[in-house]
Amino acid sequence: MNGELAIDVRGMTKRFGDRTVVNDIALQVRTGEIYGFLGPNGSGKTTFIRMLCGLLRADAGSGTCLGHDVITESEIIKRQVGYMTQRFSFWEDLSIAENLDFVARMYDVKNRREAVQRSLEQLGLAGRQKQLAGELSGGWKQRLALAACLIHQPKLLLLDEPTAGVDPKARRDFWEQIHILAGEGLTFLIHHALHG
Amino acid sequence: MSRHPKFSFSRLVGIIVKEFTQMRRDRLTFAMMLGIPLLQLTLFGYAINSDPRHLPAAILQADRGPQGRTLLYAFKNSTYFDFTREVKTEQEGHDLLAQGRVQFVVNIPENFSRDLLRGDRPQLLVEADATDPAATGFALGALGTLMNGALKNDLKGPLDYLNQTDSPIDLRVHSLYNPEINTQYNIVPGLMGVILTMTMIMITGLAITRERERGTMENLLSMPTRPSEVLIGKIVPYILVGYIQVAVILIAAYFLFHVPIHGSIPLLLVVALIFIAANLAMGITFSTVAKNQLQAMQMTFFVFLPSILLSGFMFPFRGMPVWAQTIGEVFPLTHFLRIVRGILLKGNGLYDVSRELWPIALFAAIMLTVGVKRYRQTLD
Ligand SMILES: Nc1ncnc2c1ncn2[C@@H]1O[C@H](COP(=O)(O)OP(=O)(O)OP(=O)(O)O)[C@@H](O)[C@H]1O
Ligand SMILES: [Mg+2]
Numbered sequence: 001m002n003g004e005l006a007i008d009v010r011g012m013t014k015r016f017g018d019r020t021v022v023n024d025i026a027l028q029v030r031t032g033e034i035y036g037f038l039g040p041n042g043s044g045k046t047t048f049i050r051m052l053c054g055l056l057r058a059d060a061g062s063g064t065c066l067g068h069d070v071i072t073e074s075e076i077i078k079r080q081v082g083y084m085t086q087r088f089s090f091w092e093d094l095s096i097a098e099n100l101d102f103v104a105r106m107y108d109v110k111n112r113r114e115a116v117q118r119s120l121e122q123l124g125l126a127g128r129q130k131q132l133a134g135e136l137s138g139g140w141k142q143r144l145a146l147a148a149c150l151i152h153q154p155k156l157l158l159l160d161e162p163t164a165g166v167d168p169k170a171r172r173d174f175w176e177q178i179h180i181l182a183g184e185g186l187t188f189l190i191h192h193a194l195h196g
Numbered sequence: 197m198s199r200h201p202k203f204s205f206s207r208l209v210g211i212i213v214k215e216f217t218q219m220r221r222d223r224l225t226f227a228m229m230l231g232i233p234l235l236q237l238t239l240f241g242y243a244i245n246s247d248p249r250h251l252p253a254a255i256l257q258a259d260r261g262p263q264g265r266t267l268l269y270a271f272k273n274s275t276y277f278d279f280t281r282e283v284k285t286e287q288e289g290h291d292l293l294a295q296g297r298v299q300f301v302v303n304i305p306e307n308f309s310r311d312l313l314r315g316d317r318p319q320l321l322v323e324a325d326a327t328d329p330a331a332t333g334f335a336l337g338a339l340g341t342l343m344n345g346a347l348k349n350d351l352k353g354p355l356d357y358l359n360q361t362d363s364p365i366d367l368r369v370h371s372l373y374n375p376e377i378n379t380q381y382n383i384v385p386g387l388m389g390v391i392l393t394m395t396m397i398m399i400t401g402l403a404i405t406r407e408r409e410r411g412t413m414e415n416l417l418s419m420p421t422r423p424s425e426v427l428i429g430k431i432v433p434y435i436l437v438g439y440i441q442v443a444v445i446l447i448a449a450y451f452l453f454h455v456p457i458h459g460s461i462p463l464l465l466v467v468a469l470i471f472i473a474a475n476l477a478m479g480i481t482f483s484t485v486a487k488n489q490l491q492a493m494q495m496t497f498f499v500f501l502p503s504i505l506l507s508g509f510m511f512p513f514r515g516m517p518v519w520a521q522t523i524g525e526v527f528p529l530t531h532f533l534r535i536v537r538g539i540l541l542k543g544n545g546l547y548d549v550s551r552e553l554w555p556i557a558l559f560a561a562i563m564l565t566v567g568v569k570r571y572r573q574t575l576d
Contacts (some may be wrong), residue, residue, distance in 0.1 A: 055417055055575050078420045089415035093221045105210030106419040111545065 006031045006156050006187040007052065009063030009070055011096040014047050014056060021047050025061075031155075034178065034188040038059050045191040046086055048130075049158050052189075066155055079107065082149030088141045092134025096125055096144055099133055100151055107152035115151055123147040124175075139170035146177065156187045164193070203422055204273055211421070211429025218416035219433050221371045225399070229437050233391045233444050237384070237452075248331050248515025253300040254281035254292050261309020261440045263350055267320070268413035271302060276335035293325045293372060295548050296534055299332060299514065300324050312347075317366045326371035328382045336369055337347075343367065343448030373458075373541040381456070384449045385536040386509045387441060393475055394467070394500050400468065400479030401492040403430045404571075409488060414575060423571035427484075431476040438472035439465070448539070460542030467535050467553060474528040481567035503529045528556045 010026035012020045022044040029035040039045050051057040052065055054074025061070075068076045088101045112143055120126045123143050128136075133144060142162065149157060163171045182188060197313070219226065253271075255265060272276045279421075281298055283289045290299035303321035311318035322339065324332045343365055405428075407413040442465070448454040478499065488491035504510055506524035513524060524530045531552040537546035538552075 049382070050414075050575060053418055054573075055414065056571055057574055057576055075420060078418060081418075083418045085411075085414050086417075087411050088412045089413075091214070091218065091412055092410070093218050098211075098217055099355075102210055102214045104418065106421055108204060108206060 003063070004031050004067075006012065006033070007035075007063075007065055007189060009052070009065070012048065012051055012061035013059050014044070014051060015059050022051070024110070024131050029187060029189055031187050032182065032185050032191065034182050037189060037191045038194050039191070040194050045105075045193075047110055049083070049160050049189070049191060052077075053081050053158060066127060066167035067081060072124035079152070080155050082152070083097045084149045084157070084159045084161050084162055086144050086164070087131070088145060089135075090133050090148060092139075093132060095132055096120070096136075099144065100148055102150045104151050109152050119147045120163055139166050142166055142170070142174065146174070154186070156189070157181075159188065159190045161192055162190065201426060206436065207252055207421060208425045208429050212432045213420070215430050216433040219437070226437075228442065229395055229399070229441065232395055233387075233441050234448075235398040236391055237445065244406075248334070248435065249275045249298040249513045250278045251276060251335055251514050252280045252297065253277040253302055254280045254283050254289050254298045255279045256283050256289055256301060256303040257288065259304045259308035261307075261312075263312050263347065264304045266302065266350055267343065267346055268302070270342055274335075274338055274342050276338055279301070289323065290397050294538075294542050294544060295325060295536060295551070298325075300335070300469050301369065308454050312364060312439040314362070317364060319366045319368055320367045321370070323346050323370045323372055325373060325542075327373045327541045328512055328563050329371075330382070330510070331514055332371070336371075339367060339369070374415065377378070379455075381541060384445070384453045384455050385540045386533050388445045388449075388468075388536055388559045389532040390509055391441055392438055392472055392497075392532075395441065395504055396434065396472055396475035397482070397499065398477065398480040399434050399437065399487070400476045401427050401433060401496045402481035402489050403480055404446065405486050405489045405492045417573060417575065422569045423573065427480050427571060432478060434476055435469065438468065438476075442468050449539060455540060457540050459539035459545070463549070463552050464536065464539045465558075467532070467539070467549060470553065471528055471532045472502055472561065474563065477560045477563035477567060478528075481563050481570065484567050484570040484572070499527075504529045506530070508533050525555070528559050531555050 003027050007029040009025055010127060012022055012025045012027075013020065014022040015032075023057055025048060027037075037048075047056060051058045051061070052070060054077060060070060063070050065077045066080050071076065091102070096102065097116060097120065100116045101112065104115055109115045117126075120129050121148065125143060125147060126141075128140070134143065136144065146162070147160075166174065178188060178190075211553060236440060253267060257268065269280070272279060279302075281292060283292065284315065286301075289303070290300075292298045293301060301323040303323070305321070307521065308318045308320070317503070320335070320343070323335060324466055326332050329544055340363075344363065347364060366494050404413075407416060445462070446457075446464075450457060479496070482495040486495060502523065506520050507513070507527050507530040508524065509529070513530070516524065535544070535552045537547045542548075
């Protein structure tokens with residue numbers, strides 16, 4: 001697959017009412033690449049990512065994501081993509097382990113229990129697996145979200161401002177993780193707000 | 197448009213486990229689910245009266261004489277009774293009562309006219325389905341005056357002396373199923389339906405809107421789940437809650453209000469399952485339509501009020517105008533009330549309840565289909 005395009009879209013457009021939020025965006029990301037996507041607040045980064053994984057219907061545009069049509073095959077794309085939302089969106093009244101277990105079930109992950117255990121250990125969450133997600137600090141929430149996005153071994157990770165509001169040490173740890181994963185062949189599309 | 201993955205049983209189980217865990221952690225809601233039945237049971241101690249007319253009745257006319265006919269005519273004229281059926285045997289009459297097709301069976305025995313004219317005080321037997329005393333009370337109360345008035349014209353001249361005796365006819369009224377005319381017998385089983393309707397619609401009404409408001413919907417939708425998996429997965433855990441309520445009410449009905457339990461409890465539990473599912477399906481459908489939790493609550497009350505008013509819980513069903521009865525027939529509660537009263541008070545079996553059961557099942561199926569169709573798989 002190396003050298004192939006993980007994301008290849010053009011003309012992507014989204015309107016809310018009469019406001020055009022994403023206007024004619026084209027993007028090509030090669031497999032195994034870490035692609036950064038910068039833009040000021042409200043520029044439509046989140047909206048664009050949501051169109052890629054089928055959470056919003058594009059008003060115009062075409063292309064492929066992991067070789068599948070972004071407009072008509074979003075159900076197939078969903079199975080191979082990990083999407084880390086900008087706002088923490090796991091269930092705060094479930095524990096860390098319960099959240100991971102739920103996600104694993106939704107993706108029909110084989111050897112579910114082992115997969116959950118492995119992901120807890122990899123991310124250093126093993127000691128806290130019984131803790132409710134809602135009681136975690138921002139940095140830990142972010143680790144949980146990343147762990148959950150990885151549990152079904154996606155080929156492409158879409159990260160929407162993953163290090164916003166996280167201290168420098170946690171941020172460094174996070175990027176180390178990302179680089180290890182990229183070395184294993186994962187593709188990344190990472191959105192970030194512009195500062196200053 | 198987009199190709200869906202196949203319905204996956206293991207994903208369904210995953211959603212059930214998640215919902216169940218969340219429900220267990222939400223202590224306040226759980227306590228309310230138990231508290232509401234207890235509160236309502238204590239509040240509804242009294243009945244609401246009205247004066248229903250045109251109640252369906254069956255006639256068993258064995259008498260060939262003119263007085264029997266006069267009497268039947270007087271019954272009709274009172275506007276309390278509509279003779280919709282004619283039966284040949286007492287058994288036929290009993291079956292109609294048990295199935296709720298008629299409210300009364302009027303039995304004018306053989307040789308009624310002859311015995312009347314001889315002054316032998318013939319019997320006139322009126323059997324009433326008294327599960328809902330408010331529905332039959334007025335009609336039965338009117339019987340005595342009605343009869344004496346009717347026969348005044350026939351008992352003239354030499355027969356006039358018959359009018360002087362306290363009554364020329366030996367009127368026997370059998371109030372079936374609820375001989376002591378106890379309104380609590382009617383209200384308490386009815387409460388089971390009312391409480392289930394209210395709490396079950398409300399609890400699933402919040403199910404999808406809650407995910408939207410907490411932001412977890414984005415996560416759920418980014419996973420390869422099917423609408424039917426999500427909706428059914430969110431319904432199943434609450435069936436258990438419904439059953440806990442049924443148990444609480446049954447225990448209170450039996451031990452606190454001494455409501456007799458003549459029919460089969462397992463049958464009641466099976467029927468309750470379908471009824472609970474119908475209400476949960478309605479709630480979840482509201483949830484897919486509503487924009488937020490407040491809207492979902494408003495929709496719940498929008499349905500709940502007409503349900504309790506038009507189902508026969510508040511007012512005797514047969515006392516309502518036809519248009520109201522027609523609307524009432526749509527609500528699962530209407531049919532469930534008849535079934536619960538039938539099973540508890542009349543000892544109805546599966547055959548008797550089946551004709552009230554299919555409308556509930558149909559309602560559940562339609563609601564769930566609408567819900568699955570309405571469930572949006574995008575955030576638009
Ligand atoms: N569902 C929606 N309905 C209407 N308008 C929306 C919707 N979602 C986003 N918008 C608008 O579209 C614009 C782009 O939003 P988006 O969240 O994509 O920006 P962003 O680049 O991710 O911003 P941020 O850096 O703050 O996360 C915003 O002005 C927002 O108000
Ligand atoms: Mg954003």
